[in-house]
Amino acid sequence: xxxxxxxxxxxxxxxxxxxxxxxxxxxxxxxxxxxxxxxxxxxxxxxxxxxxxxxxxxxxxxxxxxxxxxxxxxxxxxxxxxxxxxxxxxxxxxxxxxxxxxxxxxxxxxxxxxxxxxxxxxxxxxxxxxxxxxxxxxxxxxxxxxxxxxxxxxxxxxxxxxxxxxxxxxxxxxxxxxxxxxxxxxxxxxxxxxxxxxxxxxxxxxxxxxxxxxxxxxxxxxxxxxxxxxxxxxxxxxxxxxxxxxxxxxxxxxxxxxxxxxxxxxxxxxxxxxxxxxxxxxxxxxxxxxxxxxxxxxxxxxxxxxxxxxxxxxxxxxxxxxxxxxxxxxxxxxxxxxxxxxxxxxxxxxxxxxxxxxxxxxxxxxxxxxxxxxxxxxxxxxxxxxxxxxxxxxxxxxxxxxxxxxxxxxxxxxxxxxxxxxxxxxxxxxxxxxxxxxxxxxxxxxxxxxxxxxxxxxxxxxxxxxxxxxxxxxxxxxxxxxxxxxxxxxxxxxxxxxxxxxxxxxxxxxxxxxxxxxxxxxxxxxxxxxxxxxxxxxxxxxxxxxxxxxxxxxxxxxxxxxxxx
Amino acid sequence: xxxxxxxxxxxxxxxxxxxxxxxxxxxxxxxxxxxxxxxxxxxxxxxxxxxxxxxxxxxxxxxxxxxxxxxxxxxxxxxxxxxxxxxxxxxxxxxxxxxxxxxxxxxxxxxxxxxxxxxxxxxxxxxxxxxxxxxxxxxxxxxxxxxxxxxxxxxxxxxxx
Numbered sequence: 001x002x003x004x005x006x007x008x009x010x011x012x013x014x015x016x017x018x019x020x021x022x023x024x025x026x027x028x029x030x031x032x033x034x035x036x037x038x039x040x041x042x043x044x045x046x047x048x049x050x051x052x053x054x055x056x057x058x059x060x061x062x063x064x065x066x067x068x069x070x071x072x073x074x075x076x077x078x079x080x081x082x083x084x085x086x087x088x089x090x091x092x093x094x095x096x097x098x099x100x101x102x103x104x105x106x107x108x109x110x111x112x113x114x115x116x117x118x119x120x121x122x123x124x125x126x127x128x129x130x131x132x133x134x135x136x137x138x139x140x141x142x143x144x145x146x147x148x149x150x151x152x153x154x155x156x157x158x159x160x161x162x163x164x165x166x167x168x169x170x171x172x173x174x175x176x177x178x179x180x181x182x183x184x185x186x187x188x189x190x191x192x193x194x195x196x197x198x199x200x201x202x203x204x205x206x207x208x209x210x211x212x213x214x215x216x217x218x219x220x221x222x223x224x225x226x227x228x229x230x231x232x233x234x235x236x237x238x239x240x241x242x243x244x245x246x247x248x249x250x251x252x253x254x255x256x257x258x259x260x261x262x263x264x265x266x267x268x269x270x271x272x273x274x275x276x277x278x279x280x281x282x283x284x285x286x287x288x289x290x291x292x293x294x295x296x297x298x299x300x301x302x303x304x305x306x307x308x309x310x311x312x313x314x315x316x317x318x319x320x321x322x323x324x325x326x327x328x329x330x331x332x333x334x335x336x337x338x339x340x341x342x343x344x345x346x347x348x349x350x351x352x353x354x355x356x357x358x359x360x361x362x363x364x365x366x367x368x369x370x371x372x373x374x375x376x377x378x379x380x381x382x383x384x385x386x387x388x389x390x391x392x393x394x395x396x397x398x399x400x401x402x403x404x405x406x407x408x409x410x411x412x413x414x415x416x417x418x419x420x421x422x423x424x425x426x427x428x429x430x431x432x433x434x435x436x437x438x439x440x441x442x443x444x445x446x447x448x449x450x451x452x453x454x455x456x457x458x459x460x461x462x463x464x465x466x467x468x469x470x471x472x473x474x475x476x477x478x479x480x481x482x483x484x485x486x487x488x489x490x491x492x493x494x495x496x497x498x499x500x501x502x503x504x505x506x507x508x509x510x511x512x513x514x515x516x517x518x519x520x521x522x523x524x525x526x527x528x529x530x531x532x533x534x535x536x537x538x539x540x541x542x543x544x545x546x547x548x549x550x551x552x553x554x555x556x557x558x559x560x561x562x563x564x565x
Numbered sequence: 566x567x568x569x570x571x572x573x574x575x576x577x578x579x580x581x582x583x584x585x586x587x588x589x590x591x592x593x594x595x596x597x598x599x600x601x602x603x604x605x606x607x608x609x610x611x612x613x614x615x616x617x618x619x620x621x622x623x624x625x626x627x628x629x630x631x632x633x634x635x636x637x638x639x640x641x642x643x644x645x646x647x648x649x650x651x652x653x654x655x656x657x658x659x660x661x662x663x664x665x666x667x668x669x670x671x672x673x674x675x676x677x678x679x680x681x682x683x684x685x686x687x688x689x690x691x692x693x694x695x696x697x698x699x700x701x702x703x704x705x706x707x708x709x710x711x712x713x714x715x716x717x718x719x720x721x722x723x724x725x726x
Contacts, residue, residue: 122591123598127641130586147641181583181644305635308628 005134006031006165009098012141014041015173018069020060020428021045022053026073027113028100031165033071045428045457048449050077052421054084055447058093059425062408063383065218067094067149068425074100075113078159079120083415085155086124090412091239092216094153096144097125103163104132117159126154134167139175146177151184152303153216184302188319188327196274196298196315197331203272203296205343206232209255212239212411213277213301219322220404223276224248226325231337233347235263237278239411242401252347253356256284257547258393261354261556264547266347267292268554275299277321280310281412290552300324354545356397359562362538367391367466370517370535371398374436374464377521382434383408383426387419387443390472393543395438417446423461424454434462434525441467441491444532451504454530462524462531465497468539476542480557501532508532573624575604577649577723578634580619583642584610591640592619601625601633605656605698605720616644620722622698651726657695657719658705664688666711678704689714 003011009032013021021044025033036044047053050072057068068088072081078099088095102111118128127147129140137160144156200206214223220243227234227250235255236243244251253260255267267273273295278284285291288310299306299313300321307316317324358368371394374382384399385408386392392409401407408426410418419437427435444465454461471489478486498508507529509520517535524531545556582588589608596603604622611618623633634646662671664687671692672682678701680694694704698721705716 118587119590122587122594132586179641182641303639305632305639309632309635 001171002168003171004031004035004165005131005137005160005167005169006035008134008137008171009141009160009165010035010039010041011171012138012173013069014039016067016145018042021069021071022047022056022060022425023071024050024053024073024077026077026100028074028102028162029071029077029098029165030100031162032098032100032160045424045453047421047453049447050080051083051417052447052450052453054081054088054095054097055415055418055421056425056428057095057097058084058088058091058418059385059408059422060429061093061095061425062422063405063426064429065405066429067096067145069096069098071098072100073113074102074117075115077113078115078117082120082124085121085157087410087413087415087418088155089124089126091410092153092212093155094148095155096141096148097155097157099157099159100165101130101159101161104161105163107161118157121157124155125157128157129159131158131160131164134164134169137164137169138171138173142173142175142177143179146179147182151182152213185304185318186302186320186323188300188317188324190327192315192317193324193327194331196317197328197334199272199296199298199315200230200232200274201334201336204339205270205346206272206274206340207266207270208232208234209267209273209275209278210234210236210240210243211276211278212237214240214243214321215404217277217302217321218404219277219325222322222325222329226329226332229329229332229337230335231340231344232274233266233340233344235259235267237281237284238396238409240278241396241407242404245402246400252351254396255553257286257549258397258543258545259547260351260356260397261545261558262347262350264545264553264556265350268552269346270295273297275301276325277301279306285310286547286551286553290554354558357559359559361562362541364538365512365514365517365535367468367535367537367541368394368398369514370464370466370537371395371438373514373517374521375400377518378434378436380406382436383430385409385419385423385426385435385437387437387439387446388414388416389440389443390468390476390541390543391438391440391443391466393473394466397543416443419443420447420450420461420463423463424450424459427459427461435460437461437463439463439465440472441465441469441494442471444497445495448500451501451506451530455505458529460528460530462521462533465532465534466537467494467497467534468537468541469494470539473543479540479542480546481548497532497534501530506530506532508534510534510536512536572626574626574630575622575624576630577652577654577721578621578623578630578637579647579649579723580621580637580643581611581616581645582619583644584615584617585642588617588642589619591642592621592637595636595640596623599632599636601629605718607720607722620720622721647725649723649725652723653726654697654721654723655695656698656701656721657693658701659683659717660692660694660705660708660713661689661715662692662711662713664690666690671708671711674704674707
């Protein structure tokens, strides 16, 4: 059929099974928005800022496992979206982002709202395209969805000049993607798999190091099986939270800069690291030369470039985690689960020595208590998004995660302002779960305009603002490493968060006690509209334990021991 | 602890890429974005195909070179990456001399480096040589006494033996 480039975008989205598009219109993308107006194959959610559109699409993708889709205009519309693209690239989030561009005849002339969009998006996308002819559009869109969702997932950006969206060409979407240069390797080398299982059988203190790749690969069930059959203890990265249930005896906790003492000590004492979809990020390893110093390394990852990038892998396996773990399970009888009893005991002793906990020693509520309390009250029934900072670490440390895709956060890029729009995307993807966003008094103001989107589209995200009147994480570093010079981190001057939410048509609570908090959360869930719950928390609480930047994992600053009241 | 502090070695990497818009900037962006060196880079289409071949001379430790090849391979339009061990490598140089210099001597020297005088004008002569990059360096040292006015090097191209 002969249709315009704009109609091709709509047709391709519908053919790809897209149900929701997050976006913001503008001059160069108007032809496509005109077609969005005419169709009913998917819903469009108008965010109030392009950055939020991308984060919402990320939340949607992370919670659903599907490719998230966003649409923006040229120039400032695009540049506003760049942070989201970079965020998605760092966390391997599958996205297709379509942007408008000035007409071909104006490209390179410094036209109104012109910017070299693909030049800017190149280093923060998995791939990008400038569409110069509508004839190429079906192929490019199909490739974009394929590339975004396969291999190591990531964002793909498609920049379409305005005249190309008006160009009429033959449309056919019924073909297979043929990319001779892109064929992700999913099946692990069988000999390497066997050798690595032999290495595990010989190891005395092996340790699973579970990463976000497991979630992307939908392999949590298989990984749980492998962990349980081998009885080898496991640590999770921030990105892998929920792979094992919080109450799994073999789950030690999160490792890294704010990992638990037991998790970091286990990583320091292990003789064989079994890394599944983890990338040895500096927030995980601390000082590299001291990281798992005496251990061999098995590294399974779909991205060959992640293997031996920072830590040399003795058993590199390139492949999809799910496929490789299923292959590993074939050889699981080589491993005697009774071998590791002493090792497990060593780890539980670490945990008894310095458990992951906090003291309730302040007149004000403790932020960790709030996270724990939400866990007690909502547990599995909520999906948890976060912004970036102290609250994010407390959420990762103290929420009782029970399943993959329950925890949605900005890990690699650490983008303040991620949480609220992401939590909207999460709610749209999983409407039967309560969508909580743990945020701080700093982060929430970075995409606060999304109150309007959430009110208009009736997306009842509950934002729990842990308000310490500080940019807490930076303040913590200033306290610890900059001799308490709290430069530009004191946020004593603040809006009235309750009125702010109400001004947009949401609801708000300001709570200072446990009883008030419980009542507010209950009320917010009943009212089922977008909510701010501002919790006044202890101002100077630090996230502990902490491995100072560049320090060794086993040299942690620990919570001071106190008699519990 | 970064690999960059390890022993740095000269390496020649060939990259076969789909011949499409902006593919070169994908490659050079990758090098600049990740802090890798480019000593020289040549690019030309492969005859009767939709591909181009890039020859990149770079420097880095074994680990850095491994990362470079892996990261290059991750780029969608990259078909193959060769990190060469045993290669035939050639580079070309063009040199402009004043006509007043001893042309016979220059020509003799050029011949020792697979070259000759390729153009004689009113005021200048232009000589061409094609040889291994290391020998090109020697040649450029040797011709200093003939007061070269301009020197252009092509960057290396290489083929596996």
